[in-house]
Amino acid sequence: MPSILEKGLVIGSLLIFNWSCKEEEKRAEVSPEVNVVVAGKENIPVYSEYVGQVYGLSDVNIDPRVQGWITGIFFKEGSLVQKGSLLYTIDDQPFINSVEASKAEVARTQTLMENKRSELDRVKPLAEMNALSQRDLDDANAAYASAQNEVKIAESRLANAKIELGYTRITSPITGIIGISKVQIGDYVKMVSAGTGINAVSSLGEVRVRFPISENDYLGFLREYRKDPNANNFRDVPVELILGDGTVFGEKGNLQLTNRQIDPNTGSILIQAIFKNASGLLRPGQYVKVRFRSGEFSNAVVIPQQSVNQLQNVFQVFLLTDSNKLKPTLIKVGSRVGSNWIVTNGINEGDKIVIVGSTFLNPTMVVRPVMLKWNYDSTSKE
Secondary structure: OOOHHHHHHHHHHHHHHHHHHHHHHHHHHOOOEEEEEEOEEEEEEEEEEEEEEEEEEEEEEEOOOOOEEEEEEOOOOOOEEOOOOEEEEEOOHHHHHHHHHHHHHHHHHHHHHHHHHHHHHHHHHHHHOOOOOHHHHHHHHHHHHHHHHHHHHHHHHHHHHHHHHHOOEEEOOOOEEEOOOOOOOOOEEOOOOOOOOOEEEEEEEEEEEEEEEEHHHHHHHHHHHHOOOOOOOHHHOEEEEEOOOOOEOOOOEEEEEEOOOOEOOOOEEEEEEEEEOOOOOOOOOOEEEEEEEEEEEEEEEEEEHHHOEEEOOEEEEEEEOOOOEEEEEEEEEEEEEOOEEEEEEOOOOOOEEEEOOOOOOOOOOEOEEEEOOOOHHHHHOO
C-alpha cells in the first residue's frame, strides 16, 4: 500500500504535467508578429559608380632646360606659387661666359663686315671706270654678303646664349601648388625626358577627375540620354564625388569629355569630369568614386533587400496570404538599387512581403502582420 506521502507526490506530478501541457498549448496558440511591406512600383533612377583619379586642372612638370649645379631654392614645398615666381637657380657662370664669348664673336664679325663693306665701296667705282674687272666687283660683293651672314650667325649664337642663361632661373609656369622638391642646393641637374623633372606645379582651383568605363556602358549611356529631347549632351550630366572616407564631396561637377578612342587592351574608354575645388580638399593622385545618373527603370516592382533570401543565384521571398500564412515564392531580380531589389518576375505591385529576418517561421503557422511603410524613394542613390 502506498503511503500518504507517495500518494501526494503522484498527485503533485500529475498536476504539474497537466499545467505544463496547458502552457504548451497556450504557447502554440500564440501567433508571432512579423513585419510586412507592400511591394511598390516606382520610376527608379539608376546611378553608376566608377573609381577615378584626381588631376589638377593643369599639372606642369618642372624640367631643367640646362645642366648645372642647383644654387638656390626659393619656395616652400607644398605652398601656393604665382606664375612667373622664381623657384630654382642653376649655376650661371658658365652661361655668362658663353654670353660674353658670343658678344665678342658678334663684334668680330661686325668688324669684318665693315671691312668688307669698305672694300666693296672702294672696288665698285673703280669697276665702273673699268679700272678693275667685273670679277673683282663680284668677289667684293660676295665677300661683303658672306660677312653679313657671319654677323647673323654670331648674333643668333648670342641670342641662344642669352636664352640658356635665362634658363638658369627656373620660374613657375602657372599659379598653383608646388610639390616636394626632388633636388636640393648643391645637386647637379641636367636635361632629361619630359615628365621626370625636379618638381611639379598643379592648378587646383578646379580639378580633373578621370575614370574608365566599359564600352558597353558608354554605348548604353549615350542611348539613354539621347532619348531625352531636352538633354543637350551626355557631357552635361551632373557628377558627384565620394571621397576615400565615404563622404560626399561638397561640389558637384560635370562630365567634360571622353577620349577619342576605346582602349583596345581593356575595352574601356576614359572619361573626364571637372570639379570646382575652392576648399582645396582634392589633390592630384587622389582616388575617388565618381557617381552619376546613368538611366532609369520605369514602373519597376521593388521590395526591400532584407525581405529577400538569397542562396547563390536563387532568390526567395515569403508572401503573406489572405489567411495570414507564409507562402514561399521564388523570384527573379534585376539590379539592386540602394537598399532595395528590382524584381522582374515572381511578384506584383501590391503583394505583401514578409521581412523574416533571423526569426524561424513555419510556413503553416498563422502570423500576426505588422504593416510597415517603406519609402522606395531611398533607392535613388546607392
